Amino acid sequence: MSDPLLSVRDFSVRYETAAPVDAVRDVSLTVHRGEVLGLAGESGCGKTTLAYGVQRLLKPPAVIPGGSVTWHDADGTDTDLLALGTDAMMAFRWDKISMVFQGAMSALNPVATVGAQLADVFEVHRPAMSRRARTAAVVELLEIVKVGGARIKSYPHELSGGMRQRIMIAMALALRPQLVVMDEPTTALDVLVQREILREITSLREAFGFSVVFITHDLPLLLEISDRIAVMRAGQIVEIDTAEQIWFRPQHEYTRTLLSSFPRLTAERKVAR
Amino acid sequence: MTTIEVRGVSKTYRVRGAGSIDALADVSFTLSSGQTIGMVGQSGSGKSTVAKILTQMERPTSGQVLLDGAPVPSRGAALRAYRQRLRMVFQDPFASLNPYHSIRHHVERPLVLSGVVPPGEVEAEVHRLLAKVQLDAGVVDRRPHELSGGQRQRVAIARALAPRPSLLVADEPVSMLDVSLRMGVLRLLSDIQAADGLGVLYITHDLATARYFSDEIIVLNQGRVVEHGSADEVILRPRHPYTRELREASPDPESFFADRVGGAR
Ligand SMILES: Nc1ncnc2c1ncn2[C@@H]1O[C@H](COP(=O)(O)OP(=O)(O)OP(=O)(O)O)[C@@H](O)[C@H]1O
Ligand SMILES: Nc1ncnc2c1ncn2[C@@H]1O[C@H](COP(=O)(O)OP(=O)(O)OP(=O)(O)O)[C@@H](O)[C@H]1O
Ligand SMILES: [Mg+2]
Ligand SMILES: [Mg+2]
Numbered sequence: 229m230s231d232p233l234l235s236v237r238d239f240s241v242r243y244e245t246a247a248p249v250d251a252v253r254d255v256s257l258t259v260h261r262g263e264v265l266g267l268a269g270e271s272g273c274g275k276t277t278l279a280y281g282v283q284r285l286l287k288p289p290a291v292i293p294g295g296s297v298t299w300h301d302a303d304g305t306d307t308d309l310l311a312l313g314t315d316a317m318m319a320f321r322w323d324k325i326s327m328v329f330q331g332a333m334s335a336l337n338p339v340a341t342v343g344a345q346l347a348d349v350f351e352v353h354r355p356a357m358s359r360r361a362r363t364a365a366v367v368e369l370l371e372i373v374k375v376g377g378a379r380i381k382s383y384p385h386e387l388s389g390g391m392r393q394r395i396m397i398a399m400a401l402a403l404r405p406q407l408v409v410m411d412e413p414t415t416a417l418d419v420l421v422q423r424e425i426l427r428e429i430t431s432l433r434e435a436f437g438f439s440v441v442f443i444t445h446d447l448p449l450l451l452e453i454s455d456r457i458a459v460m461r462a463g464q465i466v467e468i469d470t471a472e473q474i475w476f477r478p479q480h481e482y483t484r485t486l487l488s489s490f491p492r493l494t495a496e497r498k499v500a501r
Numbered sequence: 502m503t504t505i506e507v508r509g510v511s512k513t514y515r516v517r518g519a520g521s522i523d524a525l526a527d528v529s530f531t532l533s534s535g536q537t538i539g540m541v542g543q544s545g546s547g548k549s550t551v552a553k554i555l556t557q558m559e560r561p562t563s564g565q566v567l568l569d570g571a572p573v574p575s576r577g578a579a580l581r582a583y584r585q586r587l588r589m590v591f592q593d594p595f596a597s598l599n600p601y602h603s604i605r606h607h608v609e610r611p612l613v614l615s616g617v618v619p620p621g622e623v624e625a626e627v628h629r630l631l632a633k634v635q636l637d638a639g640v641v642d643r644r645p646h647e648l649s650g651g652q653r654q655r656v657a658i659a660r661a662l663a664p665r666p667s668l669l670v671a672d673e674p675v676s677m678l679d680v681s682l683r684m685g686v687l688r689l690l691s692d693i694q695a696a697d698g699l700g701v702l703y704i705t706h707d708l709a710t711a712r713y714f715s716d717e718i719i720v721l722n723q724g725r726v727v728e729h730g731s732a733d734e735v736i737l738r739p740r741h742p743y744t745r746e747l748r749e750a751s752p753d754p755e756s757f758f759a760d761r762v763g764g765a766r
Contacts, residue, residue, distance in 0.1 A: 245647070247639060270679045271651025330650045330677070331595030341517070381517035389592040389673070390544030412650060415676035416592060418706035419750040421544045445651070445679035448752035475758050489680045493709045493751050494737065 232300050233407060233439050234259040234282070239295030241274070241281045244288075251277040253463040255295070259407065261302070262433065264440045266450035266471070268486065269460030275443045276330055278460070279409050283325055284309060284317050299324065302406060302437075322353055322403060330411040330443075332396035336384040342395045343380035346370075349402045369398040372428050374421060390416040397425065404436050411443045426453050447486055451475055459483045503569060503667040503700065504533045505555065505587065510564035512550050512724075524550045526724045527564070534667055534698040537691070539715030539732060541705060541747065546721040548704045549592055552672045555702070556589045585615045588666040590674040592704075594653040598645040604631075605641040607660050615664035630659040633689055635682060650677040658686060662693065668700045675710070683707075687714045708751055712736040720744050 241252040251274045259265050267275050280286045282297045297309040301324070312320060321327075329335055337345055346366040350357050357365070367377035373394035375387070384392055393416050400408050408429075414422045430453075433440065444450055450457055451471050458468040459480065467480040478484045512525040525547045532538050540548055553559040554566060557575060566573045568587075574580045591597035598607060608627045612618060618626045628638055634655035645653055654677045661669060669690070675683040687710055693699045705711050711718055711732070718735040720728040720743065727741045739745045 243647075245643075268679075271655075271677065271682055272649045276649060331593065331653075334593050334596035378516070378519040381519075383517075386514065386516070388545045388549060394544075412677055416673060416706070417544050418541070418747060419708075419752065420747060423750055445677065445683075446752075447680070448754050451754045452752050452757050472758065472761075475754055486680070489684070493712065493748065493753070 231261040232258045233261045235296075235298045235300070236282055237296045237298075239278070239281065239297065240293050241277050241286065241290055242293055243290050251290075251463055252281060255460075255463075255465050257458055257465055257468060259439050259441060260455075261406075262437050262439055263455040264430075264433070264442055264453055266454030266457040267441060267443045267460060268445065268447055268450055268457060271445065273460045274463040275460055276411055279327065279411055279441065279443060282309065283321060283327065283409070284312070285321075285327075322349075322405070324405050325407045325409065326400040326403065326405045328393075328396050328400045328408070328410040328413040332411075332413070333389050333392035333416060336392060336395060338384055341381050341383055342375075342387065343370075343382075346395070346399060346402065349399055353403055365402070369402060370395075372401065372425075372432075373398045374424055388416075390418075390421065393417065394421075394425065397429075401429070401432065405438060407439050407441070409441045409443070412445070413442075414444070414446075414449075422449065459486065502534050502698070503586070504531060505573075505668055505700070506531045506567040506570075507551070507555070508565050508567060510551075510554060510561045510566065512547075512554065512559065513562045523724045525554070525561070528721075528724070528726055529564075530719055530726070530729065532668065532700050532702055534700045535694060536717070537694065537701040537703055537715045539703045539705065539711035539718040540721065541708060541711055541718060542721030543743075543747075544706075547724040548721055549672055550724075551721075552589060552592075552670045552702070552704060555670050556584065556587065585611070585664045586666055587668040587670065588661040588664065590657050590661045590669070590671040592672040592676075594650065594657045594677070595645075597657055598653055600645055603642055603644055604636075604648070604656055607645075607656055608663055611660060611663040617663070617665050626663075630663055631656075633662075634659045635685055651679070651682065654678060655682075655686065665697065666699070668702075670702045670704070672704045673706070674703070676705070676707075683710065690714070708736060708748060720747075 235258050237256050239255045243249040243251055255278060269275055299307040299309055343366050346369055347362050350362045350365060370377045375391050375394050397413055454471045456470050457474045458465050461482050467483050478487060508529050510525055510528045513521050513523050515521050542548055554561055574583050605627055608630055609623055612623050612626055636655050658674055675686050690701055691714060703715060715732045718732050719726055722743045728735055728744050739748055
């Protein structure tokens, strides 16, 4: 378990707007190889900014006033991600880290079929692959995310919101990176589909040993799928522990609030109508 | 009192290289002022298609939509007026906000177009609406990409409520909000409902909030209404196997950890 993949130390991000926003403040955390690390916290607390920041996806006016991000590759080498050149970082991003962006359902190219967009990933990053192998890989991905191979020729607007979200998950899994960062990847999915996909991701993770950082506001879901959970508030990590510890022995007041405030399906209705 | 009736609506789409798909098959229901109907169902079951047909972004293949007994307007000024009365919160706040416009513009425009407040009070109303969805006044001059996902979702809700519609079709309106904000926004909707008789179609995959905030729940499966009844009836005593499955799959940490470690909290 103590095999680190990514170490983030004293990491900060500020948006230098008219009224500067310190969106991430002195965050330290480690992602271990093969684990699912959940990242929870209220809207606007800095989850997306942190995920973007460590992958160097931020644009001005965002600045990184301090901190370090170190990648510990499976091949034994360490890389300082903040020091990597732009091109090297770009290659790194696809090959080693992939991301499912929040709002990904609108990130697809509207004038290309989803099959072509998935095939593109292989064409660019696995040029040796034959056309036939590519198509087979695309169909396999569509099946993994339960959209089904029959939709290979559909355009994004012909798919439902949840289906588009699943195309983006498929894209992130395509090249079998060592780390998959998922930012609210299942907001449009009901629990049944969510579970099927998470089951697929878990079995892929067991087969290929990648790590997942799963960002969501959905704490009940996170408790079930994560090995560890980091709770973020106002730009800082206030608590990080195993899912079990977070559930049975939450240390921070805010974690307790988060745990107690979700409505139970079968409880008394609180809203008098 | 406003009533919108969906009567025997079907919608068939062509799927490239794979025949066609019945996104909706013979769907009927009635939504009235002062009422909330929750609509749940698997991804791809046709929920957004219902929303698109209600707002006339899509036309049904067969069947009709009636507003107070008359077919809903399909073009021109009448359609625009209809869209101020029946407002929509789109499923995707990343695509539905205009990247070139400030948050102020997004909320201000429907206020000006509908004339619900005198010109001198528009700015104050913008701030009031943003405060209602718990957004800081400091966001008014920002553009959508300068906000977090959940903040954008709340802008979309403020914009939809701005012209004081009589009906609201909300497609996964709170999917990116943490629980406390989520409950806050839904309470806001039920307050407006109590005060002004707003009718709400609440499309969601969150069974718990659907039950809390809805009078009735409709369960869609592959384009068909498989269950429609009072919220408690559908959630507590589901009759359709799909509804039961949906219910059983809801994450419940209490029983999850009880099974795993055999201890209670
Ligand atoms: N480009 C920007 N300029 C200024 N402020 C920004 C910018 N982008 C984000 N922010 C602010 O930084 C804070 C953190 O945003 P971030 O998107 O990281 O939140 P989040 O935790 O992902 O929230 P959500 O759950 O709602 O997606 C928010 O207050 C947001 O308004
Ligand atoms: N323009 C279109 N052309 C072809 N098929 C379409 C089109 N729009 C929707 N569909 C199909 O209709 C079905 C219903 O889609 P809809 O968007 O209504 O689902 P949904 O219940 O909202 O799902 P989600 O929860 O994932 O958002 C899906 O199979 C979808 O692919
Ligand atoms: Mg975010
Ligand atoms: Mg939808």
